[in-house]
Amino acid sequence: MSKRYLLLEDGTLFEGKAFGAEVCEQYGEVVFNTGMTGYQETLSDPSYCDQFVVMTYPLIGNYGVNRDDFETINPAISGLIVRECTEYPSNFRNEWALDDYLKHKNIPGLANIDTRRLVKKIREKGTMKGFMVDSIEDFNNALEQLNLYEFPSDQVKRVSTVKPYVVPGKGERIVLVDFGMKHGILREFTQRHCHITVVPYNTTADEILQLKPDGVMLSNGPGDPKDVKEGIELVKGLMGKVPLFGICLGHQLIALAFGADTHKMKFGHRGSNHPVKDLLTGEVWMTSQNHGYSVTKESLSQTSLTVTQIALNDNTIEGLEHELYDVFSVQYHPESSPGPHDSNSLFDQFLDKIKGGVIHA
Template sequence: MKAFLILEDGQIFEGQSFGAVKEVVCEVVFNTSMTGYLEVLTDPSYQGQGVVMTYPLIGNYGICYDDMESRRAWPTAFIVREVSRLASNFRKQGDLDTFLKEQDIPGICGLDTRALTKILREKGTMNGMITTNENFDKEEVLRKVREYRVVNAVKTVTCAEPRHYEGDGYKVALMDLGTKNNIERCLVERGCEVTVYPADTKAETILASKPDGIMLSNGPGDPKECVTIIEELKKLYASEIPIFAICLGHQLMALAVGGDTEKMKYGHRGGNHPVKDLKTGKVYISSQNHGYVVKEESIDRTIAEVAFINVNDKTVEGLHYLNKNILTVQFHPEACPGPVDSNFLFDEFMNMMEVSR
């Protein structure tokens, strides 16, 4: 069945439908990972977005449900050059086409993802519609596409109730802004007793549990939309409890202390982004997924210093808070998908809690 991707600038790509058959509007972004498509699909940070995979063949090793990074898939649509109809993998439990049907996510394949990615790089991230209606009204489509906004993203993806993981080590409160399973695994593997809290949990509730450390997870959407969460983070910042934050959590903490964020032209999404540790001079290859960034000039240097920068575009990739046990990073040290070069930051978090004790 024919399918069409109509971008907000009026450009149209024709391909073939796979996965669920439905008409959707989304924010079109691209991911440069060569593998890890299931982890990408189940990353809550992609809520409201149509993900373009730049690697040309997707689906060749099938679906293994144990590799899911959350309870379901989150992108609004999935866009690939070629989808593998047959999967070869001793662990596979299904195929990509069937998985997208189960998750009610439409896919489109057979289009030139290289050309599409070049457009997004040159013009910036833009909205688009995927439809199988060959008689679509272009002007009506463009009206819907241009009106689309990703809203209430964190509220959509966060857990409804707290959940608990037993451990005999440090007690960690993890705020679920759209957390990935591997963040929880990285803490549990280090012996932590972890309680995952919904994003709208009051600071008083978290502090009353007397955690040794607080973790702020990744998540989707514009950080400035999270007004009430930012107010609670101000209280957590004042608590003196060690805090480690990733991605959206990093942005929200910066906003909580008076910093500013801005939307990037096309963001960083993939498993091959180099970041430099300014303290040691070492460069790590990182997994990333974000469309917003903390503005360096907005950082009060009496409050925080830049700890990591992106080697490619010099944007802020991490902050170390002065006179506080707080470290925040824009990239994903938990990986999945992506390299584990920066996984040691979880050990740094363990050290922060040890020093605080």
């Protein structure tokens, strides 16, 4: 393997080995994921659009890549950073080595660096811009260009479906708004025999109401929720007219639509081991999470939203419910993929709400 470099905006330079894409000259936001498994679902999660993901578990690729665990067809991740990339995976479901798959999708990888040092730097200084490249001839110029680089704000547009499509079923009619949807959400509804219509991120409230849905699901997605003005307006147009359930970005859009605020976190929550406490039952769930923004707690006081769940690690908002409307949301991923299934019942609770049952987030 040839050399490859990662330059951070503070001037730190990591030298490692290249894998994946043969040629690399790529900018990305450097974030880290604490999951010990699930790298295939992670690299195919659309919420990682424009990001370099550092895996904290040191050995990645040991069980290969299979046909069943993808969260999207075309990954949006900018690059994958690992301590060691396994060349010869071993698993009965393995169909590609991680290196081969990343080559096929032209996604750059960087291995053989001190990922522990890199993650500690992110935890200390916060998420940073990075430049992954095969050679650096002019360090000062590369650093200057990196600091001048501005990420586009159209991530949701790039990962959302272009046209509506239907997954037929005989159960409740669900409209699923795709802001960068993980296929795990779709799987949960199909397992419950729902009739699902997946629509693009910029679908209007009137267009959705014309479909006569029993409920509307707002999916996860990448980027700053304040950039997704179409989603905020959509929630405003649907509130009080149809039950709403939001996950991750959908949760943040609900908060913004009802007058709350969001802020960028220092380094976010990314992994499959984040404890969340339900304030109504006292239960603690282990959850799968992937977000760099959070609902600002103080901003909720002037809204009609109630906090239902919090993160035990940092006390950030993990669940909301409206006092009057059939609207609720969670910051984490109840569809797992990867991660624990503690909160999987939220999909059943959403369907109960549609049928007139009592539910909380």
